[in-house]
Amino acid sequence: MxxxxxxxxxxxxxxxxxxxxxxxxxxxxxxxxxxxxxxxxxxxxxxxxNGVGRSLKTASSRLIGVLIPTLSNPVFAEAVDGIAEGVANGGYSLLFSASDYRRQAESLGIETLLRYRVDGLILTVADAADSRILDLLDTAEIPYVLAYNPDGAHGRPTVTVDNRAAGALVAERLVELGHRRLGMIAGRLSDSDRARARHQGFSEAAAAAGLAEPWLAEVPFTRPELEPVLAEIFAAKDAPTALFCSNDMLAIATIGVLTGLGISVPGEVSVVGFDGIAIGTHLHPTLATVVQPSRELGRTAARQLLRRLGGESAVAPVILPHVLRHGASLGAAPKSGPVEAQASIPTDSGLEIRTTTP
Amino acid sequence: MxxxxxxxxxxxxxxxxxxxxxxxxxxxxxxxxxxxxxxxxxxxxxxxxNGVGRSLKTASSRLIGVLIPTLSNPVFAEAVDGIAEGVANGGYSLLFSASDYRRQAESLGIETLLRYRVDGLILTVADAADSRILDLLDTAEIPYVLAYNPDGAHGRPTVTVDNRAAGALVAERLVELGHRRLGMIAGRLSDSDRARARHQGFSEAAAAAGLAEPWLAEVPFTRPELEPVLAEIFAAKDAPTALFCSNDMLAIATIGVLTGLGISVPGEVSVVGFDGIAIGTHLHPTLATVVQPSRELGRTAARQLLRRLGGESAVAPVILPHVLRHGASLGAAPKSGPVEAQASIPTDSGLEIRTTTP
DNA sequence: GGGATGATTGTAAACGTTTACAACGAGAAC
DNA sequence: GTTCTCGTTGTAAACGTTTACAATCATCCC
Structure with missing residues (x-):
């Protein structure tokens, strides 16, 4: 029929x-x-x-494109839920695409979204400061709002927390608790400008407190092989007593691996995550983390985009508040004198471990 | 330009x-x-x-509509990620809508998806056996595949686990562990056919083992107020020694509330969840749960739908394997003789607590 | 040389809407 | 009675594609 x-x-x-x-x-x-x-x-x-006929005639699809790395990380899932809620009010629907942290999939995804002539986009890209995608959107004058990505110097419309300040906050808190040797486990910094910003703040605050440059281990976002990385780090005599992980999923995996290695959390090593995913408070140990309001972030991104679509020329970047949530994974530094100078360790296993001696 | x-x-x-x-x-x-x-x-x-022009001419949008309750529950988020992966292979994109477990939003969502002339749909509805939506789709001859919903007697295309068998499995395992008084915490059964199937299997297996009908507490899916419910249940002298929760989110919340009430898990009460969300193994205590392969379920649903779109007339329902994952939240029944007959308790607080004496 | 053949390209209609413009009719004003 | 106005409705073009069909042209065969 x-x-x-x-x-x-x-x-x-x-x-x-x-x-x-x-x-x-x-x-x-x-x-x-x-x-x-x-x-x-x-x-x-x-x-x-028929919305297709209508879209064709009116040159407006009433579709918002969403591009994020993955729904498997609750931080993004929650944000998308917030976005969906936000755009529904304006009568828009969501066209969805996941990049799985791969830049190529990012481009492909955007390409597809644009084919459908989405009226606007909400996205989390690998690196907002170096993104052909965003340049493309800018020249094509397609409205978009970045979620989670720091706006950098480009003044691009963004909804995010102050990642740098948050990173610094973590370092400061660790220092207060007596930690003198810090480390960070992060997804590849080249694939995540927010991880980079968090690292920067963390590193700067460490330096300001007179500490050595924190250890840094970069791992792939998907299926990170943490065991060899952590084993190597904690084989060193100047191993860190506290680890800052660039997101909660990584923090959870890290705690699991540490426990498996017989390293107690927070007895020997404290772990702090980032994102504040809901489940964190139910973990064992409960996860100390920087909480960002993900659902609200999604809603706000939607609101900002709708404003832009409603005619407002440029929408200002929005910085949402973050808060350091304490948890049992974070404790005082174990008793043992700080190491004089930090040595660099050989990365014979080819793992991405960098350690800088100032 | x-x-x-x-x-x-x-x-x-x-x-x-x-x-x-x-x-x-x-x-x-x-x-x-x-x-x-x-x-x-x-x-x-x-x-x-311009995909809009193309869609109009070819009468094919290459769009798949997805309707699920919420992305805040990782079980759905993972499935959608799987769906996205699955349909991308066929060159389709995802039009997304969340119902937030509300039937009205369900209808509205579908209505919107249909306006965009999606080529097919993958959905999780409240109740596949009583859904105006599905009747609508059937008469309009729009291809769809249900995810998670049991197919019931309608022979509708479904990808799911055997919820009833899984519920029975949980009861049997609890009986093996010496539990004689069981209970179930579920989202409203009228709003979830899968919770109903799980309850049915659970209840049947309990009866088969000669147990009294398990306690049943129904709570809203969104922001369930568990504290008064659990307080009331465990004030009774024939309170259950094991609780089966209809999903992991509920199980996690339940464990939290029980702990807050000073009831030890699994010392006094065992808790078993359903879904097998990834984070469960990191909880404290680790969550015993029925694992269903969510990502795979999404992928399969996508594959089935693409088949149907590819010309195959009817696609058979798919039953994916489930497995009971043990966890520290599940233990042996505490030492204390079983109660002779189960009394019904007054639900003076207006809470939805039913208890049936056979 | 003439017609047939086949490769390549163009013409134009159609998909289902929206919307500028025209048209129509009824009353109002004169 | 004529003209104007206003409310209501219709006509037709346009949006950006795809595609059936026609057209063109070179090549080939007899």
Whole structure:
């Protein structure tokens, strides 16, 4: 059974398609009796306006494209839920794409979203400061809002927390607790500008407190092989007493591996995560983490984008508040004198471990 | 700057739009030289085919609609990630909608997805056996695959685990561990056919083992107020020694509340969840749960739908394997004689607590 | 040389809407 | 009675594609 069109409705109601369209869209200036006839025909035929035809004519799809790394990380899932909630109010729908942290998939995804002529985009890209995608969107003048990505120097519309300040906050807190040798486990910094910002703040605060440059281990975002990395780090005599992980998933995996290696958390090593995923408070040990309001972040990104679509020329970047949530994974530094100078260790296993001696 | 169209490309390349279309779609029988000219023009103009125009003409949007309750529950987020992966292979994109467990939002969501003329749908509805939505899709002959929903007697295309068997499995395991008084905490059974199936299996197996009908507490899916419910249950002298929760999120919340009430898990009460969300193994105590392969479930649903879209008339329901994952939240029944007969307790607080004496 | 053949390309209609413009009719104003 | 106005409706073009069909042209065969 062919789907009913406005034409069918018009014939059934004995009017023209123009009138049908007017009634459907609630345009003013149509006789109530006529409208009633049309509505009756709509109900009788089970007519549902074809959004494709409408989009083509109006050059507006009422579609928002969403591109994020993965839904497997609750931080993004929550944000998307928030976005969905936010755009629904404006009568928009969500066209979804996941990049799985791969730049190529990022481009492909955007390409697809643009084909569908989305009215705007909300995205989390690997690196907002070096993104062909964003340049593309800028030149094509397609409205977008970045979620999670720091705006950098480009003044791009962004909704995020102050990642650098948050990273610094973690270091400061660790120092307060007596930690003198710090480390960071991060997804590849080249693939995550936010991890980079967090690292920068962390590193700067460490330096400000007179500490050696923190250890840094970069791992792939997908299926990170933490065991050899951590084993190597904690084989060193100047191993860190506290680890800052660039996200909660990584922190959880790290705690698991440490425990497996017989290293107690927080007895021997404290671990702090980032994101504040809901489940963190139920973990063992409960996860200390920097909480960012993910759902709210999604909602805000949606709101900002709708504003832009509503005509406002440029929307300002939004910085949402973060807060360091304490948890049992974070404790005081174990008793043992600080090491004088930090040595660099050989990375014979080819692992991405860098350690800088200032 | 107006977006380039096939017409612009045609003019630049000095050919007709028909030829441009042929080149874009890789149709046979076009002179390589001509193709080269077109490709050059495409590159020069940054032309990107308008999917809306294409959809209108071809009557195929290459869009798959997805409707699930919420992304805040990792079980759905993972499935959607799997779906995205699955449909991408077939060149489809995902139009997303969340119902937040509300039937009205379900209808609204579907309505929207259909407006965009999605080629097919993957959905998790409240109740597949009583869904106006599904009837609608059936009469409109729109291909769809249900995810998580049991197919019931309707023979609808479904990808799920055997919820009833899984529920029975949990009860049997609890009996093996010496539990004689069972209980179930579930989202409203009327809002979740899968919770209902799990309850049925659980209840049947309990009966088969000669136990009294398990306690049953139904709570709203969103922001369940567990504290009063659990307080009331465990004030009774014949309180259960084991609780089966209809999903992991509920199980986690339950454990939290029990602990807050000073009831030890699993010392006094064992808790078993359902879904097998990844984080469960990191909880404290680690969560015993029925694992269903969510990502795989999403992928499979996508595959089934693509098959259907590829021409296969009816696709068979798929039952994926489940497995009971042990965890520290599940232990042997505490030492204390079983109660003779189970009394019904007053639900003076208006809470939805039912208890049936056979 | 003339017609047939086949490769390549163009023409134009169609998909389902929206909307500028025209048209129509009924009353109002004169 | 004529003209104007206003409310209501219809006509037709346009949005950007795809595709059936026609057209063109070179080549080949007799």
């Amino acid at each position: 062919r789907r009913a069109t406005a034409r069918d409705v018009a014939e059934t109601a004995g009017v023209s398609v123009a009138t049908v369209s007017r009634v459907i869209n609630g345009a003013a200036g149509v006789n109530p009796e006529t409208a009633a006839k049309v509505h009756a025909a709509v109900a009788e035929l089970g007519y549902r306006p | 107006r977006r380039a169209t096939a017409r612009d490309v045609a003019e630049t390349a000095g050919v007709s739009v028909a030829t441009v279309s042929r080149v874009i779609n890789g149709a046979a029988g076009v002179n390589p030289e001509t193709a080269a000219k077109v490709h050059a023009a495409v590159a020069e103009l940054g032309y990107r085919p």
